[in-house]
Amino acid sequence: MSLIVRQLGVQPYQPIWEAMQRFTNERTDATQDEIWCLQHTPVLTLGQAGKEEHLLNPGNIPVIKVDRGGQVTYHGPGQLVCYLLIDLRRHGIGPRQFVTHIENSLIHLLQHYNVHAQNRPDAPGVYVDNTKIAALGLRIRRGCSFHGLSLNIDMDLSPFHTINPCGHAGMVVTQLKHFVPDICFAEVEQNLMEELRKTLNYDSLTLQTEQLPYD
Numbered sequence: 001m002s003l004i005v006r007q008l009g010v011q012p013y014q015p016i017w018e019a020m021q022r023f024t025n026e027r028t029d030a031t032q033d034e035i036w037c038l039q040h041t042p043v044l045t046l047g048q049a050g051k052e053e054h055l056l057n058p059g060n061i062p063v064i065k066v067d068r069g070g071q072v073t074y075h076g077p078g079q080l081v082c083y084l085l086i087d088l089r090r091h092g093i094g095p096r097q098f099v100t101h102i103e104n105s106l107i108h109l110l111q112h113y114n115v116h117a118q119n120r121p122d123a124p125g126v127y128v129d130n131t132k133i134a135a136l137g138l139r140i141r142r143g144c145s146f147h148g149l150s151l152n153i154d155m156d157l158s159p160f161h162t163i164n165p166c167g168h169a170g171m172v173v174t175q176l177k178h179f180v181p182d183i184c185f186a187e188v189e190q191n192l193m194e195e196l197r198k199t200l201n202y203d204s205l206t207l208q209t210e211q212l213p214y215d
Contacts, residue, residue, distance in 0.1 A: 001033070001090075003202040005193050007209045008038040010077060013045065013064055019212055020083050020146045021067075027144060033090070035148075035196065036083040036212075037189055040075035044163060047071055047137055054164040061159055068147035070124070070137035071167030078155025078175075080189055082148045082196075089143040091200060099124055099136060102149055105195040106134045109151075112191055115179045123168060126151075131174040135166055151192065153177065153185050 008016070016038065023034070044055065044063045047070040054072045055063060061074070075081055088098055103119040106126045110117040110133070117128045126134040134151045152175035160173040177183050197205055 001202050002204045002206050003197060003200070004032050004034040004206045004208060006034060006036045006212065007189070007207065008036055008212065010039045010041060012041050013043040013062075013075065016040075016083070017064075017066060020085060023085055024141050024144050024146045027085075027087075029087075029090075031087070033087055033202075034085040035193065036085070037193070038081050038083075039077050039079060040081055042074075042076040042159065044072060044074055044159075045137075048139075051167065054167050054169075055162070056164065057162045059162060061162065066147075068137040068139045070135075072163045073135050073137065073150065073166055074159045074163060075150060076155055076159060078153055078185070080151045080153055080185065080192070082151075082192065084138070084145050084148040084196075086145045086200070087143060088140065088145060095138065095140050095145075098145065099138070101199045102136060102196075105192065105199045106149065106151065108199075109188070109192050109195045110176070113176065113180050113183070115176065123166060125166065128174055128179070131172040132165060133174050133176065151176070151188070153188055154183060 042061050044061050046065045047068050050071045107117045117126050124136045136149050138145055138147050154177040165171045165173055
């Protein structure tokens with residue numbers, strides 16, 4: 001199996017969300033799986049069961065209610081967002097195992113940079129010394145996933161102070177630059193795609209730059 005990876009640069013949230021909904025609704029058994037890699041302009045997203053009490057002081061940052069699992073999170077430049085458009089039935093896995101695969105891929109990626117990370121049974125995502133470095137939020141429709149993960153690489157973390165990240169009051173958020181000051185965003189993206197390729201058992205990656213299946 002080959003995996004298509006679309007490198008989309010910096011994008012506003014709403015059009016990308018609508019595009020992955022259309023992709024998922026219209027895909028067939030023959031549709032290749034894809035991962036969309038991008039950075040978002042500043043936005044707060046609130047999951048399906050998200051509680052507005054976790055929005056403490058969003059200020060001028062737009063808030064969008066979305067159809068993924070989880071509570072509230074922040075996306076902005078310097079954060080790698082990967083939308084995972086994967087047919088789980090084709091892989092013979094369920095949602096819980098899929099989440100574990102994603103977390104393990106992130107943990108292995110961070111090991112590459114000598115950063116020891118782990119997951120937590122009480123809060124999906126990946127953590128370094130009890131500070132959150134990566135968040136997960138997924139939706140499964142007809143056995144296929146959309147939404148995905150966000151990894152903090154080299155960004156302004158102050159907007160996380162305007163929310164309870166992922167619904168956890170007082171949760172501290174970190175980023176890879178704190179541990180690797182000269183980190184290269186593009187290199188991290190490339191390495192994460194390779195980790196996901198191996199974990200999800202794809203034979204190869206096909207890169208597409210600045211091109212969406214829906215415009």
